[in-house]
Amino acid sequence: MTRFERLTLTLLWAVAGLAFVAMYGPALLVVTLSFFRIDRQRVDWSSFSFDAYAGLAGNHDIVAALTNTLIVGFSAVTCALLIAVGLAFYMHVESRRGQRFVEFMIFLPFILPAIITGVSLLIAFREAGIERGLLTVIVGHIVIIIAIIYRMVMTRLESLERSQLEASLDLGATKMQTFRYVVVPQLASAMVTSALLAFTLSFDETLVTFFLVGGEMTLPIRLWAMVRVGFTPEINALVAVVLLMTTCLATVGALSLKRLVRIPVHG
């Protein structure tokens, strides 16, 4: 290796290192600070403890916000999964007319700036006379996450040979039996993966939620409210918890996505 090549390689490593520091440094800093007391904007490095986490568990507002977030996430993902899988199967089986238009309509809220989606939904709910609350947040999250579930399920369906569906019908199965015994087992990994990723999206969704949430706050909204008052170790601890949960979900999602790609689909 020449001197020039060594220098280039060192520079590349340095750039990559800086990029990683920029991406993960702040998050690590927050997690680190969550274990120490902060007094007048100064960190007391001798005060390592889990007090902030204990305080978090004892904070009823935060626990309630976390519960709300989980309710919203599970409800939105379940509903979006049912709608997206049903719609994808309906669209795929006989290549329906207008499929591209329907897909465009599904993807639009995902692509649009969240502020537009949030304000639109807020106006729609107000005109319909529906009070803001967890239900409106759930609907808002369904609108956003349905696109990702639909796309992932559709990708899997498209890789499933049409002859398998025909073979099932040919062997005497009804369309429902074909869906149950042939389609669903082969869609399972796509459904799990997309549900996990959708749940991650729902878990930290803030902007659309901000327009639709009523008195019952979700975790990101509670966090935002707390930040406005000032930075405390509880905030750091909360960020650390959210970071940990999101990372776990994303990791499980990524691993099942890897499995999804590996499964052989051809007979």
Add this chain to the structure above:
Amino acid sequence: MSTVPDPQQNQARARVIEMVGVGKRYGNVEVLKPVDLSIEDGEFLTILGPSGSGKTTIIRMIGGFTRPTSGRILLDGRDIVDQPIFDRPFNTVFQDYALFPHMSVAKNIAYGLMVRGRPKAEISRKVAEALAVVDLSDKAARYPADLSGGQRQRVALARAIICEPRVVLLDEPLAALDAELRRSMRDFLKDLQRRIRTTFIFITHDQDEAISISDRIVVMDHGRVEQVGTPEEIYYHPKSVFVAKFFGESNLLAGGVTALAGTDAVIESALGTLTKPGHAGLNAGTAVTLAARPESFRLVAGDGPRAGECDVSGTVEAITFLGATSQLVVGIAGAPGETIKVRAATKEISGKLAVGDSLTVAWTPADISVLAG
């Protein structure tokens, strides 16, 4: 009261499927011109044709995957065009086998019985029998991805026959296999069909496969049935230039009808004058093509042509060694540029004939087919 059996009625009873004027259009494109075709109970029928000939369309319409735009498909005399796929007593072996990758071999085979809600004991017994029939008893717990192409093929066959269908539809099932496996699977298929005594409708574009496996062959081209007949009928008596060309090697010679004598046609060609009986449809002056297989010609030794034979003189232009037989290209004397291919036993010509030698070739008029155009 006893009745005298009606032979025609008996013949009708032997028909499983009857296609009456069945055609298919996609917009302005007619992919299948109206077809009339009867499929007999227990026969091995092959639909043969090049890509785009409409052979797959026929099988898909019988199976219920494609709806005809005209005509009726009768099963035991009853129209089944509106009958859904899952309600038809046919099962299909797909070109890509279409095995379910998430199910074991046993579960794949059991699928048809399982969705029909048959008792578990019956399913287990029949799956074991089907596995034995296709010689895969030791592979019951394996998954399709673990099997070879030939084994997958046999799983697909077992899955198709386990529900005891009236007809098994085979959509180019050997296309994905290598040459050696194709040959062994071809024999296996024929043997299986004889053992289970079920009607097989087999799609292929391979003439050798069609000849060796079929009771009857339907030759198709450009969405039209060109000819239906036994392999021998189609091979030796093609009814169109397409069939003569597509089905094995043929000599095709231009000719013309010079006179008619009753139903006999007198035809002039490079082979000389030929009288063919039973060609009432031809008129004097009609251009025809004469078709004959290379093995329909005989090299004449010193004894000359036999009774009933015609002969023509020529010159050997090329000899191709093919193993037990050799093929000669013979330039016909008095017809510049006209040649015929003649197949003869290699030992008959080896060391006796060479390029440039003169010879006489004989044939029987019955072995020459007269084709329109």
